[in-house]
Amino acid sequence: MVEVLLTNQPKERQRLAALLETFAHEQRLPAAVLQAADLALEEHLTNVMSYGYTGAGRHEILVRLQVKEGWLLVEVSDDGEAFNPLERPPADLSLPLEQRPIGGLGVHLMRQYMDDLAYERVAGRNVLRMKKRVSRYLEAGCQPDQ
Amino acid sequence: MDIRKAVTGTSYELLVSGRVDGLGANRLEEEILGAIRAGATAIYVNLSEATFLCSAGLRVLLQYWRQMKNSQRLLQATRPSAEVDSVLTTCGFREMLVEKV
Numbered sequence: 001m002v003e004v005l006l007t008n009q010p011k012e013r014q015r016l017a018a019l020l021e022t023f024a025h026e027q028r029l030p031a032a033v034l035q036a037a038d039l040a041l042e043e044h045l046t047n048v049m050s051y052g053y054t055g056a057g058r059h060e061i062l063v064r065l066q067v068k069e070g071w072l073l074v075e076v077s078d079d080g081e082a083f084n085p086l087e088r089p090p091a092d093l094s095l096p097l098e099q100r101p102i103g104g105l106g107v108h109l110m111r112q113y114m115d116d117l118a119y120e121r122v123a124g125r126n127v128l129r130m131k132k133r134v135s136r137y138l139e140a141g142c143q144p145d146q
Numbered sequence: 147m148d149i150r151k152a153v154t155g156t157s158y159e160l161l162v163s164g165r166v167d168g169l170g171a172n173r174l175e176e177e178i179l180g181a182i183r184a185g186a187t188a189i190y191v192n193l194s195e196a197t198f199l200c201s202a203g204l205r206v207l208l209q210y211w212r213q214m215k216n217s218q219r220l221l222q223a224t225r226p227s228a229e230v231d232s233v234l235t236t237c238g239f240r241e242m243l244v245e246k247v
Contacts, residue, residue, distance in 0.1 A: 010168060035229055042200045046168050093238035102209060105237050106201040112236045
């Protein structure tokens, strides 16, 4: 398992993206799995950093990455305001683009790209666990660069 | 992320390469706003070399697609890479926002 400690600074997301790419390479994860985790982490961390904290204080966000029994497991823990992204209503894609709300697509992308999302509030921290099935891609014969 | 700009009259092509993440979306917005201020009547956001697109980038595309359309001008995404095309399709943007070839 890899643990990454981030601060609530926007540039930290880019540092995590580089670390995730290294992790995916070492674990020989298919490109589609890397893309899904990359996108889900970008979306969730943007929400945490943008809306989770009041004031300009420094906060730490812990990200855990693990491959276990055919799944990529991603856990994000932060000490921001309680926020369960899974309570957001689904995006209404039936509306024409002219009438679409500008926001709300981040959680939609997380739901679509990851296979399972679970949230809990533990000891004053938000914990979001995301899962992506790796074995599906390997069974389909995908190579790490596919 | 890098953005190269090609201008033909009042038609602007913005060739985006790399990650359109939150920071990249801010940069894209600055370039689009610059083109609008310079009098662009058409803005083509070429995404063939973009490797990543998040919702912040979608927000920028949607916001300025609307703004341009409301003033009888054009903003379109063109030639999305496979990764970016997947995001556009997942969010229902592809049919209306992406240039039809």
